């Protein structure tokens with residue numbers, strides 16, 4: 001097997017913003033060509049800042065990066081020719097038709113005549129937009145607009161496609177359709193896709209490799225199966241009737257962690273999570289220990305480890321809870 005240069009490589013990227021905000025704090029990434037790579041993290045983790053640097057829209061304070069073999073700082077023009085970018089906000093002109101948008105984008109990349117006609121027709125077909133090709137984009141559904149955005153990013157046959165939160169704001173049906181589309185794109189003509197997402201399920205479903213980003217750096221990276229497989233046993237999540245403070249947390253960690261077959265106890269607010277060799281078998285013992293500690297349980301679930309549990313293990317926080325906190329403007 002020949003070793004090819006990585007499609008994307010970032011080393012120790014640091015990015016700060018005024019007001020002492022550290023967006024990136026030593027971001028390292030390696031994406032192999034022809035693969036789909038997922039950058040997964042809650043809002044504010046540093047995904048967009050990473051993408052902005054890799055797509056030459058921002059400069060890091062320090063660190064280095066190459067995309068398609070070109071240095072983003074020394075040869076930004078070469079990088080721009082090699083990449084397609086689908087940003088979170090649509091770049092399509094709403095009063096132009098889908099076909100007009102694609103033709104304009106093609107011309108910007110130097111396509112003309114029959115080549116342009118063929119490329120536009122192929123993309124309209126490919127993204128099931130042929131019937132709507134001559135309608136103004138402002139009348140498109142959310143899913144159609146998103147498909148057009150991806151088509152616009154592909155007009156010039158880039159080597160690396162950046163998809164920033166590709167399904168945010170889509171309803172479940174349109175999200176599913178977009179997942180199918182991205183799945184089909186993957187590996188086609190050696191295309192490398194780097195997608196950012198804050199949906200665990202999206203990363204699990206689409207990405208061959210996932211990097212979990214937390215506070216501006218990668219905390220763990222691997223295939224979704226390997227990451228989940230590293231976690232032994234079942235994930236047991238217990239919703240407590242009351243929020244436990246610092247002292248209660250230490251007490252509970254000791255009480256649950258000492259039980260046979262129970263590992264990695266995390267107590268956070270009104271939730272406790274453990275991993276157990278056999279979740280169902282451990283449940284009565286866990287509930288008994290909580291009762292003796294005087295802590296009521298409102299709900300309990302047992303499941304195979306998910307990426308949520310991988311996130312929990314490497315950051316000490318529940319993913320969904322982090323998101324809620326961030327959305328509520330709370331401390332991270």
Ligand SMILES: Nc1ncnc2c1ncn2[C@@H]1O[C@H](COP(=O)(O)OP(=O)(O)OP(=O)(O)O)[C@@H](O)[C@H]1O
Nearest residue numbers: 017018021022023042043044045046047048049050
């Ligand atoms: N232009 C800016 N000025 C000041 N702070 C910024 C700026 N851009 C990003 N930040 C901050 O940098 C941190 C990382 O933001 P970034 O947008 O990279 O995260 P993200 O993971 O992409 O989140 P999102 O999904 O919300 O875009 C956050 O704390 C954010 O508030």
